[in-house]
Amino acid sequence: MKFAIYTKNAPAGFFSYLQVEGTTEEVWKMYDHLRPGFHTITSGQWGDSVEESYSLLRKEIIKELRRWEKKTDLRPSQVRRVEILKMGLTTF
Secondary structure, three states, X not given: OEEEEEEEEEOOEEEEEEEEEOOOHXXXXXXXXXXXXXXXXXXXXXXXXXXXXXXXXXHHHHHHHHHHHHOOOXXXXXXXXXXXXXXXXXXX
């Protein structure tokens, strides 16, 4: 899988989001995996700079991972999401 972080610039600041590319089975039942191209996994908050928006995105991913790891008996799609989020953290 290929991950990418995209950042948008607007008058309010900078906004970053994490995307995954591919039509693989790893994203099956999580995204529209038949459509080629990138699919958004998660997004962060508005920041004053690009670095701050990256930091806020990373914090958002960590917060979601903690929330999923507290739960027991996850569905297979939820387990895949946790694995994809963990792999996405390596792009920072």
